[in-house]
Amino acid sequence: MAELKIPVDDEAVIRELKVGDFVELTGRMITGRDAAHKWLLEEPREDVAPYMKGTMIYQCGPVVRKNPDGSYVFVAAGPTTSIREEPYEADVICQYGLRGVIGKGGMGQKTLDGLGRCGAVYLHAVGGAAQVLANSVTKVERVFMLEEFGVPEALWVIHVERFPVMVTMDSHGQSLHRVVEAESRRKLEELLGLETL
Amino acid sequence: MVDPDRLTETFLEMIRRASTELPADVVEALDKGREAERRDSLAEKALVTILDNVDLARQKVAPICQDTGTPVMWIHHPIGVSTRVLEKAMVDAVRQATARQFLRPNAVDTLTGKNTGVGTGRGIPFLHFEEWDSPDIEVRMILKGGGSENVGAQYKLPDNALGAGRDLEGVRRVLLDAVFQAQGKGCSPGTLGVCIGGDRVSGYEESKRQLLRPLPDVNPVPELAELEARVLKEGNELGVGPMGFGGRTTLLGVKVGVLDRLPACYFVTISYLCWAGRRAGVRIGEGGDVTWLS
């Protein structure tokens, strides 16, 4: 699979994505991690909502440089561990009309159900690939809650070009993480000559 | 007499190398992994991205990963060189490296949750001093990332569920379990640093020290060399793959050390080093001449 333009107007495009697909994202998305997820659900955030509809939330605490003219540049931008947002993510997706989440390590059943219900995907970025991913960020459009949350936790509206991600949870209830875990467990039991762990 | 400012400058350069230049043997192992994966698989894509990232970091002189981890350092010094002078020079170097963005401010006050902002804090960096007979000062270090630190583990043998007794077969069993438990969460493919024996403190220290060994290094103890090779092979057979996407490259290396133990205890301690296995070192001669180690 080649490029996916975001935001995505048509839900069918997202429904077509399957676990195992490699996708390159081009367009506009938003970052958010722990503080942002909690804040987004405290009450509807009208000013941020238009920047979330139809696009992806990137779970990332970037390193950001401020230029003398006041603009920002992403210096390093790898994904953070997703499972911490498990209590919030399905609700954030469905309330704000997100079409996807980008992070690392995969998420749980509640999020998987949310992906199916609201037509979204979980995209896995390569953990630690801070430079490649920062390089795909072509522009920082604006930022929300910078003062209150600080640089890593703020919500950054960014433009990306050919941002590489892997679909590891889709909108049809499939999760690569579950499959790999089950298969490696079977292999472990075989290597150790155990019945069932 | 060593000049503290020169020391700080040299240590800063060592940290820059660690954070921005991945050692050649690690790059080679990642590249071999890429070749072993199926064409167009997610595993292959992940390794290609990782290798591109390593190149880019070197070119831009920027951190390979934004989590620059804990600097863990082993310092050998001659008789008569003050460890307090060395410690101060190293702490200054870590602060300067942080100010120059070779390191991220990575020390958080555990009680208040506030970042110290300077890259150093209580217990950070972690320094281990040893006096030796040589007139040189030698430092070897790793940057140990948080995601990989979270998947480290300490097993207590016997472990009935795993059928692991107090012998090398038992060690093999818990090591494979640790690789399974980690899945891709420590940013696989990774390297296992292992200590058999010791106590709960010394075990972790030795397991990290094992991570200083270059990947091609063969254990001088034949049984351990065999164990390392076997767990490397079988760990990869688990099929967890890069980032846990499934695939053939789960481990880059297994390095095992041994400490003596109490009769009542048999610990197996594992430190998992992520693909960003950032290692560096330096040797400073009596006359101040500097040799870079990797």
Ligand code: SF4
């Ligand atoms: S585990 Fe390693 S590669 Fe992954 S985010 Fe942490 S430091 Fe970076």
